[in-house]
Amino acid sequence: MTQDIEMKEQQPALSNSLSTTAPSTFQNLKEIAALIEVGAYAREVRRIVRAIRWTIQLRRKLKASVLSAFLNHVLVPGSELQSRLYSHLPKEDEQDMELDTATSATQAPAKHPLPELEVYCCLLVLIFLIDQKRYSEAKACSSASIARLKNLNRRTVDVLASRIYFYYSLSYELTGDLAEIRGNLLALHRTATLRHDELGQETLLNLLLRNYLCYNLYDQAEKLRSKAPRFEAHSNQQFCRYLFYLGKIRTIQLEYTDAKESLLQAARKAPDAALGFRVICNKWAVIVRLLLGEIPERTIFMQKGMEKALRPYFELTNAVRVGDLELFKKVADKFSNTFSSDRTDNLIVRLRHNVIRTGLRNISISYSRISLADVAKKLRLDSPNPIADAESIVAKAIRDGAIDATLDHANGWMVSKETGDIYSTNEPQVAFNSRIAFCLNMHNDAVRALRFPPNSDKEKESAEKRRERQQQEQELAKHIAEDDDDDF
Amino acid sequence: MDPKITEVSQAFERFKAAFVRNDFDKCSELLSQLKVLLTKFKSLPPLFEETPNAIHELTLARDIYEHAVVLSVKIEDLDAFERDFFQLKPYYTDACGRLPQSPQEYLILGLNLLRLLVQNRIAEFHTELELLSAIALENPCIKHAVELEQSFMEGAYNRVLSARKTLPHETYDYFMDLLAKTVRDEIAGCNEKAYDSLSVNDAQQILLFSSDQELVEYIKVEHPEWEIKNGFVYFKQARESEPCKEIPSLQLINQTLSYARELERIV
Numbered sequence: 124m125t126q127d128i129e130m131k132e133q134q135p136a137l138s139n140s141l142s143t144t145a146p147s148t149f150q151n152l153k154e155i156a157a158l159i160e161v162g163a164y165a166r167e168v169r170r171i172v173r174a175i176r177w178t179i180q181l182r183r184k185l186k187a188s189v190l191s192a193f194l195n196h197v198l199v200p201g202s203e204l205q206s207r208l209y210s211h212l213p214k215e216d217e218q219d220m221e222l223d224t225a226t227s228a229t230q231a232p233a234k235h236p237l238p239e240l241e242v243y244c245c246l247l248v249l250i251f252l253i254d255q256k257r258y259s260e261a262k263a264c265s266s267a268s269i270a271r272l273k274n275l276n277r278r279t280v281d282v283l284a285s286r287i288y289f290y291y292s293l294s295y296e297l298t299g300d301l302a303e304i305r306g307n308l309l310a311l312h313r314t315a316t317l318r319h320d321e322l323g324q325e326t327l328l329n330l331l332l333r334n335y336l337c338y339n340l341y342d343q344a345e346k347l348r349s350k351a352p353r354f355e356a357h358s359n360q361q362f363c364r365y366l367f368y369l370g371k372i373r374t375i376q377l378e379y380t381d382a383k384e385s386l387l388q389a390a391r392k393a394p395d396a397a398l399g400f401r402v403i404c405n406k407w408a409v410i411v412r413l414l415l416g417e418i419p420e421r422t423i424f425m426q427k428g429m430e431k432a433l434r435p436y437f438e439l440t441n442a443v444r445v446g447d448l449e450l451f452k453k454v455a456d457k458f459s460n461t462f463s464s465d466r467t468d469n470l471i472v473r474l475r476h477n478v479i480r481t482g483l484r485n486i487s488i489s490y491s492r493i494s495l496a497d498v499a500k501k502l503r504l505d506s507p508n509p510i511a512d513a514e515s516i517v518a519k520a521i522r523d524g525a526i527d528a529t530l531d532h533a534n535g536w537m538v539s540k541e542t543g544d545i546y547s548t549n550e551p552q553v554a555f556n557s558r559i560a561f562c563l564n565m566h567n568d569a570v571r572a573l574r575f576p577p578n579s580d581k582e583k584e585s586a587e588k589r590r591e592r593q594q595q596e597q598e599l600a601k602h603i604a605e606d607d608d609d610d611f
Numbered sequence: 612m613d614p615k616i617t618e619v620s621q622a623f624e625r626f627k628a629a630f631v632r633n634d635f636d637k638c639s640e641l642l643s644q645l646k647v648l649l650t651k652f653k654s655l656p657p658l659f660e661e662t663p664n665a666i667h668e669l670t671l672a673r674d675i676y677e678h679a680v681v682l683s684v685k686i687e688d689l690d691a692f693e694r695d696f697f698q699l700k701p702y703y704t705d706a707c708g709r710l711p712q713s714p715q716e717y718l719i720l721g722l723n724l725l726r727l728l729v730q731n732r733i734a735e736f737h738t739e740l741e742l743l744s745a746i747a748l749e750n751p752c753i754k755h756a757v758e759l760e761q762s763f764m765e766g767a768y769n770r771v772l773s774a775r776k777t778l779p780h781e782t783y784d785y786f787m788d789l790l791a792k793t794v795r796d797e798i799a800g801c802n803e804k805a806y807d808s809l810s811v812n813d814a815q816q817i818l819l820f821s822s823d824q825e826l827v828e829y830i831k832v833e834h835p836e837w838e839i840k841n842g843f844v845y846f847k848q849a850r851e852s853e854p855c856k857e858i859p860s861l862q863l864i865n866q867t868l869s870y871a872r873e874l875e876r877i878v
Contacts, residue, residue, distance in 0.1 A: 340742070341741055342735075375734075375737055375738055376734040376735075376737065376738060377734045378734075463745070469737070469740055469741060472761070473764075475761065475765070476761070476764045476765050479765055504767075506767065508769060511769050512767045515768045515769065515801070516766040516767055517805065518766065518798075518801035518802060518804070519765070519797075519801050520766065521801070521804050521805040522803075522804040522805065529805060529806065532810075532813050532817075533810070533813075549859065552859075552863070556866055563870075563873045566877060567873075
C-alpha cells in the first residue's frame with residue numbers, strides 16, 4: 124500500500140547485494156541515538172523525526188549482530204527490556220556478536236536510559252523482525268512495546284510511538300489477525316486524544332480506518348471518521364492515507380464528487396516512491412470518475428510504472444466510453460480476478476448503468492429522431508421486452524438530465540432536442556467561476572502548507588529593536604483605526 | 612440445564628406457536644418479554660463472555676431475533692424491522708466464527724437490502740452490499756435485491772415489477788408492494804419530463820393502473836398540475852433552461868470583488 128511495503132519487497136534482493144559494513148551501521152545507529160538524546164533533552168520533536176527518517180534509510184543494512192551490539196550499547200545490560208528484545212534476535216552469528224558485546228560492554232552507560240531510547244530500540248527490533256518476515260515474533264514484540272508506551276506520556280515519545288503503532292498494526296495485518304487489535308487501537312486512539320498527541324491520533328485513526336475497511340465495515344469506518352477530532356495534518360503520508368480511506372468510504376456511499384476529490388488529492392500528494400499506493404488511488408479514481416459520467420484522460424493510464432496495473436481499468440474505460448454493453452460485460456469478465464482482488468467488483472457492477480447512459484447520449488447526439496426499437500438494439504438490452512425497457516430507461520435519462528429529448532409514445536420515437544446555444548445561458552459564467560475558485564483555493568492551500576522554522580533570529584532581537592518594532596506596530600494600528608473611521 | 616435458558620426456550624416456544632397461528636398481538640407481547648429475558652445472558656453481544664452455555668444461548672438469541680425481524684415484516688412495521696435487524700446483525704458478523712451459519716441468514720439480509728431500497732437509502736444499501744461475500748451474492752434472496760437495485764437505477768421499471776413473480780420468499784411480498792408504490796412515483800416523475808402528452812390509455816398502462824378511474828384518482832391526489840383533455844394527459848412543461856435575459860448583476864459583482872480581494876492578497 125505504502126512505500127513501506129514497497130521497500131520491503133525490494134529488501135531481500137538488496138540486502139544480499141549490499142556488502143553491509145557492520146561498523147558503519149553501528150556507528151550510524153550510535154549517532155541516531157545521540158540525536159534522539161539531544162532531541163529528548165531539548166524537547167525538540169524535529170530531531171526525533173529526523174532520527175526516524177535516518178533509521179528508515181539504514182533499514183536495509185540492519186543485521187542481528189549490529190542490532191544486538193546497539194542494544195547492549197544503549198540499554199542497561201540485564202534489564203528486563205534488554206533481555207526481552209535480545210530474545211527476538213537470532214543467534215546465528217554468535218561470534219560476531221560476542222565480539223561486539225565485548226567491545227561495547229566497556230562503554231555501556233551505567234545510567235538508566237531515556238524512555239525515548241528504549242522506545243527507539245523497540246522500534247528498531249520491530250522493524251528488523253518484520254523485515255525478516257518473523258511476524259508472530261513481531262506481534263509479540265509490538266504488543267509488549269505498546270504495553271510499555273501506555274505508561275509514557277512525553278511529547279518527544281509521540282513520534283516514535285506513532286511509528287510503533289504503525290508496525291504493530293502491520294504485523295497483525297501480515298498474519299491476518301487485524302480484527303483482534305481493533306479494541307486496542309480504539310483504546311490507544313482515546314489515550315492519544317486525551318494526551319493531545321495529534322500525530323498519534325492521526326496515525327491511529329488511519330490504522331483504525333484501514334482495519335475497518337479491511338473487513339468492508341464502511342459504516343463503522345465512516346462513523347468513526349466523522350466523529351474523530353480533526354486537525355491540520357502533521358504528516359503528509361498519514362494525510363494521504365486518510366484521504367484515500369475517505370475517498371473509498373465516500374465512493375461506497377455514492378458521494379462520488381467528494382470521493383473523486385479526495386482520491387485525486389491522495390494520488391497527487393503521495394510521494395513518488397509510493398508507487399503501489401498511487402496505483403490503487405488511481406484505480407479508484409478512474410472508477411469514481413466513470414461513475415460520475417466523466418471519461419478519464421488517456422494520460423492517466425500512461426503514467427510511468429502504472430501502465431500494466433491500470434490496463435484492466437483502461438479497457439473498462441474504453442467500454443464505458445463507447446457505451447457498448449457487450450464489450451463492457453466482456454471486459455468485466457475478462458478481468459474479474461483483478462477487480463475482485465482490488466475489491467472494486469461491486470463498483471464495476473454499478474457502472475453498467477453508466478454504460479447505458481453513455482450509449483444513450485451517443486444515440487441522442489447522432490440522431491434527431493430514432494425509434495425505441497432501434498435504441499434497444501443499439502444499446503443491446505437483452506431483456507424479454509426491450510422496447511418497454513428502452514422507453515423507461517430513456518424516460519429516466521431525460522428526467523436525470525443525461526439527455527435532452529422527448530418521447531413520443533404513440534409512434535414509439537425518441538426525438539432529440541436541438542442543443543441550444545450554451546453561451547446564451549449562465550453556464551459559462553458558472554464554469555469560469557468554479558475554475559477561478561479552484562485556482563485560488565490551490566494557492567491558499569499552498570501558502571498555508573508552507574512551513575517556517577521556529578524563528579531563531581527573532582529571539583536575538585535586542586530590546587531596543589523590539590521597542591522600535593512595537594512602536595511601529597502601534598502606529599500602524601492607529602492608522603488602520605483612523606482609516607476605518609474614515610470609511611464609515 | 613440452566614433454568615434461565617429453559618425459561619427463555621419455553622417462552623420462545625409459545626411465541627412460535629402464536630406466530631404459526633398468526634396471532635401477532637400475542638407475538639409482540641411475548642417478544643418484548645423475551646428481549647428482557649435475553650438481557651440476562653452474558654454471552655450475548657456486546658459482552659460476548661465465554662460462558663459454558665454460550666453457544667446455546669447465542670443460537671437461541673439469534674433464532675429469536677430472526678423471528679422478530681420476520682414478525683416486524685408481517686405486522687408491517689419498518690422501524691421495528693430496523694431495530695430488530697440491528698440487534699440481529701452482530702450474530703451474523705461477530706459470532707460467525709462460533710456458530711454454524713443460520714439457514715435464515717441470507718433471507719434476512721435480502722429483506723434488509725430490500726427495505727433499504729424501498730426507503731431509497733441507496734448509500735446504506737451499497738454499504739451493506741460490501742459486507743457480503745461472493746457466495747452470499749449468488750444466493751437467490753440477495754441476488755433478487757441486487758438485481759432490483761440495478762433495474763431501479765437504470766430505469767427499467769417493468770423489470771422491477773416483473774421481479775414480483777419470482778419472489779424468493781413470501782415475506783418479500785410486503786416490500787414489493789411498497790416498492791411498486793415507489794416505482795409508480797418514479798415513473799410518474801419521469802413521464803412528466805419525457806412526454807408532452809400521453810393518451811389516457813397509455814398513461815394507465817405505463818403507470819400500471821388497472822382502470823382509468825384509478826389513474827384519474829391518482830392524478831388528482833399526486834399530480835394536480837397534470838391536465839386531462841380529450842382523452843389525453845398533458846404534462847405541464849414548466850422547465851427549459853431559458854436563455855438568460857437578465858444579467859445576474861449582483862452575483863457577478865460579488866464574484867468579481869472576491870477575485871479582486873484574493874488577487875490583492877496574492878500580490
